[in-house]
Amino acid sequence: MEAIHHALFGDPTSVYVALAIVEVLLGVAWFYRRTAKLQRLLVLPILLAGGVFVLDQAIVTDREQLGETVESMAEDFVAGRLDAIGRYIDDGYVGFRGASKAELLEAIHNEGRVRNVTSIDLSGVEIDVSGNLATMWLVSTITVDGSMYSGSVALHWQLRWVKRGDVWRLEYASEPKRGISGFGI
Numbered sequence: 001m002e003a004i005h006h007a008l009f010g011d012p013t014s015v016y017v018a019l020a021i022v023e024v025l026l027g028v029a030w031f032y033r034r035t036a037k038l039q040r041l042l043v044l045p046i047l048l049a050g051g052v053f054v055l056d057q058a059i060v061t062d063r064e065q066l067g068e069t070v071e072s073m074a075e076d077f078v079a080g081r082l083d084a085i086g087r088y089i090d091d092g093y094v095g096f097r098g099a100s101k102a103e104l105l106e107a108i109h110n111e112g113r114v115r116n117v118t119s120i121d122l123s124g125v126e127i128d129v130s131g132n133l134a135t136m137w138l139v140s141t142i143t144v145d146g147s148m149y150s151g152s153v154a155l156h157w158q159l160r161w162v163k164r165g166d167v168w169r170l171e172y173a174s175e176p177k178r179g180i181s182g183f184g185i
Contacts, residue, residue: 090171093171124137139156
């Protein structure tokens with residue numbers, strides 16, 4: 001059931017491919033038989049694809065919400081909106097950079113003041129959602145431009161999220177592992 005939900009609402013590419021194959025097969029059958037019934041059936045995959053598109057646009061999955069949340073956090077950090085990041089962190093946060101939400105926010109403010117982060121690119125995002133809990137693995141490539149250091153560093157993260165009401169909040173972050181910028185490792 002999860003696979004069907006993901007195919008319809010998460011990434012409907014496989015549904016579009018299947019409908020395209022059905023459309024081609026119906027087109028070939030219609031070309032050889034030229035019946036009115038086959039001609040009417042040619043419209044069905046197109047209508048179904050339109051329906052899947054409308055559903056995909058109308059429904060935001062938990063994975064999509066988490067992806068948007070982590071993108072917003074990165075954008076806020078680069079833009080210097082460090083106070084805004086606090087709304088994404090759960091009050092019960094534990095993990096990297098402190099045992100509490102307050103210690104994490106203090107560390108974020110210190111990093112934001114010391115470093116001139118010009119961009120944060122996220123890649124390799126994998127999300128496993130189970131009810132109101134989610135685990136996310138990702139690589140953040142952080143580009144810094146400063147007088148002491150300029151360059152990029154890739155950090156591998158494991159993040160645990162908890163859903164409070166309709167909002168996902170960061171509950172745990174492991175200490176990041178350094179990778180090689182530009183290689184996704």
